Amino acid sequence: MTLSRRLLHIRFHSTFSPSVRGTPLTHLVQCNRKIQELSQLGRLAEARRVFDSMCQRDSVSWNSMITGYTRYGMLEEARALFNAFHGKNVRTWTILLTGYAKHGLVDEARVVFQSMPERNVVSWNAMISGYVQNGRLQCAKELFNQMPERNAASWNSMITGYCRCGMMSEAHELFHQMEEKNSVTWMLMISGFVEISEYRKAWIFFSIMFRHGVKPNQANLVVALSAAMGLKEIRLVENLRTVAMKTGYEGNVVVGTAILNAYTWNGSLDHAFKYFETMQERNEYSWSTMIAAFSQCGRLDDAISLYERNTEKGVATRTTMMTAYAQNGRIYEARLIFDEIENPNVVTWNAMLAGYAQNGMLEKAKDMFFRMPKRNPSSWAAIISGFAQNGETQEALKFFAELLNSGTIPSPSSFTSALSACANIGNVGVGRQIHSLAIKTSTHFNSFVGNGLISMHNWQSRKQFYVSNFPVRGLTSCISFEVLKSGMP
Known part of the structure; x- marks a missing residue:
């Protein structure tokens, strides 16, 4: 269970003392909140029991239960409840529409959209986003052109679609037509250029964004660092580090790890290690990035030393060290680390398999492949x-x-x-x-x-x-x- 779910679980049990299976709760607000929290935990059968036990329901009750079903792909149950609800509002219709689109049933989503007695900008955006997510860009464009009113989310959805398809000229044209751009809009354009390796254009967009007074957030900084990595210019990494300091993000572990990664990508190993030592907070990926950088530059002893310094080795860090050993021909040590991992994930299995293959031990590689509990591409x-x-x-x-x-x-x-x-x-x-x-x-x-x-x-x-x-x-x-x-x- 993730941390967010554990916290939600604790909050749920501390807020509601009666059991779901006990006396039905009649207080409307409490019941609605209980349905929402049970649904977020994936406990839909219990949420439905609370829903069925209610003496009085409002639109929040119905919408919360339908949302729970759509979130977990239980679309038949969602549709049945939707059909039974005689007080449907625009949000109810939009929830069902979004559920169909999220699970790839975009034509069914369009039927719901067409059947809506009234629509608002959120409904239009949901349908456009559904088309974009399912690769139906032409349909999204046609619907976008028909919109009676648009907000930033409408424009951003279309820009997302063009960026995903590498159609940056079209994305750029929409960007210029957009009157009120937000930080998401800028990030979409920057990441879109990064995705097609147009790193210089990505950097120019970031610079213009900064000059326009848009304060970079975590996502903007990470994407801009990707552009700097692509350009292989250490001065740009230094510039972004300064921006991170001024905007209060250098202490952010995600941004810090991205800066570290940019240093290593540019071959500035000494800069990278110096920065690593000054990081206010490190996570598993910070350690993994530095260990991998040492290994790839032929400094295996430094990689080993750093690995041994880490007192809280997670699966990612162990997998990185395992790969480092394998790439340097020390397959025995790599296997020792693999065997230490209690529940290796598919990435760890792949690393061990690749290690055997790289060292010409094909039978062992084949054995690993067939023993894998789960495979990916x-x-x-x-x-x-x-x-x-x-x-x-x-x-x-x-x-x-x-x-x-x-x-x-x-x-x-x-x-x-x-x-x-x-x-x-x-x-x-x-x-x-x-x-x-x-x-x-x-x-x-x-x-x-x-x-x-x-x-x-x-x-x-x-x-x-x-x-x-x-x-x-x-x-x-x-x-x-x-x-x-x-x-x-």
Whole structure:
């Protein structure tokens, strides 16, 4: 149970002395609050018993119970209660609409929206946001254009949609049309440019925001630090550190860890460690960031020393140290840490699996893979790349086929490894099928996958085709052209 839930649990039991199963509570305000708190804890059956026991209900009672059902995906129950409620207000309709959209049933959400006897700006925003969240940007745009009135949330929803699709020109146009921008608007634009690696534009937007007198919040600072990392300019990190100090955020552990990460990303290890030692508060990720930085710069002894200094090692810190050992060929020590972790998560399993694969211990990697209680796309990527990089191309392709059969969407790394395997054995037929699948999943536009495609097609002298048809969105990297040249006579 998370801390917030534990606190809610304590508050619930200290506020209400009668048992849910005991004498029905009749006080309207108390009952409504009890339904809300039980619903937030996921105790919907108990919340429903309180609801059913009430002698008197108001719209808050009904809306709270319907909200609980939609939050946990119990949409049939939510709909049944919605249909039974004869005093529905605009909030009731919006709750059901939002529930359908949140769980991917955007067409059902639109039916609810169209059926509403009255709508307010919140209803319109909920429907637009539902379209955006489900990738229906054109529908969102059409609805946005029909809105009788808009607020900042309306504009931000549309900007979010464009940013998610990398359509920054359209996002920029909306941004300029927006009369009253808030800190969320600025953050969306900055993070949108970061997402497509337009770090300079992201930094310019942050600078303009600052000049406009918008005080950066935690999210703005973290995103701006991502832009500084992309630009690899240490002076920008220093500038942001000054801004964090002036705005009272340097003591914030999230911002502090982001500053630390930016230092390490720029290769300023001494700056990073000096800053680490002055941090007012550190969390598990602060320790992990510094340990990983030492390891990646070949300073394993410093990484070990720092790891041993940490008296409260969590799963993330242990996993980082485990990875550091494995990357330096000390797989025995890595396994010792793995065995110390009481409940390793999927990231920890993946790290140990990758460690074995990187050290050529493929049978142990395979054993880890099959023993995993839960796998994610990174698990498959680790096993496929492990076999591919060790020359076991047939085994790599076998695992890629199993990945497809499992229904899991391959990660860019899995596509790249599979295409490299096809290149190594000259199997262009299978490579074309993988290429086709990459296009369907949009992974075709990842530069690493693009390089894998070029490597595979170089076997059949397809260089000219790929020079003229290689996707443009940031993919014509130096690496890509080097790969092309390597296959040319």
